[in-house]
Amino acid sequence: PTQTSQVSNTVCIADESQELASITGDTIDQLAAYGEIARLDMSLAPVLKCVLVTYFDVRCAQRALLNLAGRCEPFPAADHDFRTVF
Numbered sequence: 001p002t003q004t005s006q007v008s009n010t011v012c013i014a015d016e017s018q019e020l021a022s023i024t025g026d027t028i029d030q031l032a033a034y035g036e037i038a039r040l041d042m043s044l045a046p047v048l049k050c051v052l053v054t055y056f057d058v059r060c061a062q063r064a065l066l067n068l069a070g071r072c073e074p075f076p077a078a079d080h081d082f083r084t085v086f
Contacts, residue, residue, distance in 0.1 A: 009038070009058040011065055012075040014050050021045040034067065035060020039078075054078070 013020065013031075020027050023042060031037055031053050041052040052075055055061045065072050 007058050007062070008074050008077050009056070009061045010052055010054040010075045010077050011061050011068075011072050012044075012050050012052055013064075013068060014071040015045060016049050018045065018049060020051045031064075034064040 015021060020030075021042065023040065028037070028040075031040065035055045035057050037053060038056045039052075039054040041054075044050050044052065053061075053064065054077065055064070061074070065074065
């Protein structure tokens with residue numbers, strides 16, 4: 001197994017100000033700055049004030065974790081998220 005095989009490519013970003021609560025071009029651009037987005041889940045935004053972002057590449061999720069430290073944490077991948085590590 002590779003070093004990243006057990007790392008999730010999904011992150012949970014706290015959004016207390018709800019700046020990410022709606023999908024806009026700016027929202028996508030802001031989150032895509034870390035890498036190509038596979039899935040963007042805003043369903044938790046109204047209640048828990050957070051969004052889930054799944055990147056195609058786990059290294060992008062790691063980059064988001066580093067750059068958004070304090071408001072971002074790893075999140076388990078959904079059952080339907082599929083990732084192959086070569």
